[in-house]
Amino acid sequence: MKNLRDRVELAANIIIIVTVLVCGGILISRYVPGGKRGNDAGRSLRAGANIEMQGVDWGSSHKTFVLAVAPGCDFCAESAPFYRFLSSAVEKNEHLRLIAISPDSSNDPEDYLRQIGVKPNEVKKVSFKAIGIRGTPTLLVADPKGAISKMWVGKLNEVQEAEVLSELRDYEPLVRMTVGDLRRAIESGRKVQIVDVGGRETYAEGHIPGAKNIPADELEARAPQELSAEYPVVLYCGCRNDDLSEIGARILKSGRSDAGNVFVLAGGLEAWKAAGMPKTSKELSKYVQ
């Protein structure tokens, strides 16, 4: 009897261990970069990489949108209304360009694009495998050197569409302000609205004295009420590469008539601290004339 119980216990232990290993494997594949979860496409082609396409002069426009579509692709057809909007918006802007690419095996990509109403500046047949595109639709934004700055794979959701639209609005780089510029502005007594676009917790951990906390995803709703259009707005975050500040600046610029009055503090909170700037409002007030 005891022997049987030991065997059952051993079997249960083995089952549990196998279950844990399977769960662990699934979790790793989902959450570890390079895992297999989600759309497999675009794994080899990613933001920061260069896109190799013969006969394309990337430098001829500020930004090039590259749209990879394939006849018969359901998600391409479902996304057609947005791509139509994108192509008409790009058409009106001399700094932008849209290149549609289709697999080299496709018969008549121009005809397909006409059917879905998308009017790119150029249409090319390329080997998706060779350039690293493994699914359609894929939308890339390439800079004048052919480096991919943004990339979306699959049918875009609402947030991703907003990201693409922000690329349309902001083909000119965002205006960055250094800590020195900000310091000079404060010293001269100029009223500047400093906004921490990070989360509430990070703001509570530390922020630039006098900065208001409006998380980036709340700017659309809160900025019209809480930020004055009369004074410049300087956005910063404690994040890497000022990512959140840039997103915030684009949201803010799209809703303000004085879009030129929106700045990103280069380096954010870390740059402020590194420059030995004040940590309290009292210290900061000494700077103001």
Add this chain to the structure above:
Amino acid sequence: MKRSVPMFVGSLSWVLLCSLASDGQGYLTRTESNLRRLATKTVMPDYPPRSAKNRATGVSVTELEINEAGNVERVDVLQAPDEYIEAALINAISRWKFEPSMHKGRAWRVKGKLTFYFVVERGKARVMNPKFPAQAR
């Protein structure tokens, strides 16, 4: 000791399985202007008299989770002038209804935020919706 190890491992695997199952549902995140456009029933929060009397004013931000049918399942108050306003927010927003959010042929759970301003002007307390860029002058 011999039995506690498998029990611990078993519990851990159960937690992992639950997390995998819930993650599979997924949700869409909507901007506030879009979320408000999807609302089919809205209830403005009351300005609690005690809060107005105490001059508790300012912005409130709530995060809500909406199920596939468009009903509010969870309301978290991220920021509010006081605890009475927090309660008023939860009471009102729980009664909002939304159109189901369709994507890839099915209804999705949705997460989003709602902002309200609690203002006292000339002794009069009122609750205001935010102005969105299209509405702002």
